[in-house]
Amino acid sequence: MKILLSLMLALxxxxxxxxxxxxxxxxxxxxxxxxxxDMPVVIFHAKSSNGVGSKLIFAKVNQVSRFVGADGVEYLYGGTAEICNNYAVTGSLSDSDRVCLTTETVELVRPRAYQFEFCIFRSDGVCAGYATSDKQYPLTYDVAVYRRLSESDAFHSAAPPAFTKRVQVLECADCAGRLR
Incomplete structure (x- = not known):
C-alpha cells in the first residue's frame, strides 16, 4: 500500500x-x-541577390519580431531562409528537372503595412475591376489552441478551443541593420 501511495504521489x-x-x-x-x-503566419517573399531564385516563406507570428528602419517605416523580421541562387537543368527537354547547385542565406524582412488588391467586378469570367485596401499585420494575436481527446481525433472538429494564448510581436533591437 505504501509503495502504491508513493508511486501515485511521485506521478x-x-x-x-x-x-x-x-x-x-x-x-x-x-x-x-x-x-x-491555430497560429497565424506572416508571409515573406525571399529572393536571391542575383534574382535567380525566390520563394514564399510563411513564418509563425510567435517567431516574428518588429523594428523601425532608418526611413521611419515599421518592418517585420522573420529570421533567415536558404534560397537557391544557381540552378542546373538535367534530363531531356520533355522531362527536365532543375537541380540547385548553390544557395545563399537571405534575411526575411518585410514592411508591416501592405496593400491588398481584390476583384470587384467580373466580365466574361475575367476580372474587369479591382479595388485596393491598405492593411498592416497586427502586433497582438489571440491564438486558439485546440485539443483532441485521442490519437484518432482530428483537431478543429467543431469543438471550441481548449484555450487561447496571446502572442505579442516583440521588438528587435538589432534588426534595423538587416535592411538591404
Missing amino acids: FPALASAQLGPQSDWGDIYRNRFYSP
Missing part, C-alpha cells in the same frame, strides 16, 4: 504539469501531440 506532479493552458510555453504546446495552436 501526480507529472500529471499536473501535463495540463497545458494560456500560461504554457509555446515549445510545451508544440511538443504535446494532443494540442495544436
